[in-house]
Amino acid sequence: MSCLAPINDVIYDDQMVYLLIIASSFALSFLLTPLTRGVAFRLGLYDMPDRRLKTHTEPTPRIGGVAIFFSMMIVLVATRFLTHYPTGTIRNFRYILFGMAGIFTLGLADDTMPGGISYRWKFLFQIAAALLLVVASIRIHFFSPPYLAAILSVIWIVGVANALNLIDILDGLAATQAAIAAASFLAIGFPSEEIYVNILAATLLGATLGFLPHNFKAKGKVFMGDSGSLTLGYILAVLALGCSYSTKNPLAVYAPILILGVPIFETLFLIYIRVKQGMNPFRGSRDHIAHRLQMVGLSEKNIVLVMGSGTLVLSLAAFMLTRVDDDAKALGIYALLFLCLWVIARRLTRIQMKHGERH
Secondary structure: OOOOOEOOOOOOOHHHHHHHHHHHHHHHHHHHHHHHHHHHHHHOOEEOOOOOOOOOOOOEEOOOHHHHHHHHHHHHHHHHHHEOOOHHHHHHHHHHHHHHHHHHHHHHHHHHOOOOOOHHHHHHHHHHHHHHHHHOOOOOOOOOOHHHHHHHHHHHHHHHHHHHHHHOOOOOHHHHHHHHHHHHHHHHHOOOOOHHHHHHHHHHHHHHHHHHHHHHOOOOOOOOHHHHHHHHHHHHHHHHHHOOOOOOOHHHHHHHHHHOHHHHHHHHHHHHHHHHOOOOOOOOOOOOHHHHHHHOOOOHHHHHHHHHHHHHHHHHHHHHHOOOOOHHHHHHHHHHHHHHHHHHHHHHHOOOOOOOOOO
């Protein structure tokens, strides 16, 4: 019997179950986001425009991640109790849900506390949430010795969570990146030995798609905040660790880096630019890739489209890597992508930012 078969033993097609999960998380996220917006205004949890880093035109609630988190949590818990799971999958879900709740709480505290939380404390809590996954054996498995694999897994989880957080600077940008990445992991992972990967990917996909219409609104919009971006990044890191990529060739194990290539590239690019200019890499500034694209005349919606297209192209390349059985072809794909990214990075660094746009 399928491990996704309902408890009443009526067997449904697995694909229909995943479609139901996507639809349920979409509906919950779409309905909960306006409610979250209303609560945010009552509690004074909104961002005021400052014409520097916050360039929106009206007070905007910053806790949209609450709707994303609860829509995902409700669907995941319901799926857990309405379906049959192997013992290992149940154990994985417990650790993932605890870690997800911890990361969400951290993000929500940063969104609501005056002045936010120090980046040092953020990293400490993120490392703890990452170690929780490592204990559950949700980690990198192709490195030896095990302690090195554990260290790299923690770096990966914390890095991806913060990469989604860093890229969340334009309406719809982080949610679009997360939705495309989730769809990509679902496409690569289905059918998967790790059932939780497919369920998580479907849930995240629906929740982000349900949030996007409210994030794109000209009036009545909502920001996802750290509670949303950190949670999405954490779950995407989990998805990357759960899939098996190298059934055709061993080089495909790096496919997740391509799927999450745009946020990772953004993070490395910002660190390079800020360190080169003697700035604190953890301090906010208007030198993101999106800001540079604005300088050359692209609108916000076009920037989201361009960067989303980049993620789609990289995801298609990742999918190809999991299907080719020739190491030479895989190396060729990596080499071509590296060359393209190098050219893009060179062009981006040549864009002159206006004086006073960094703070």
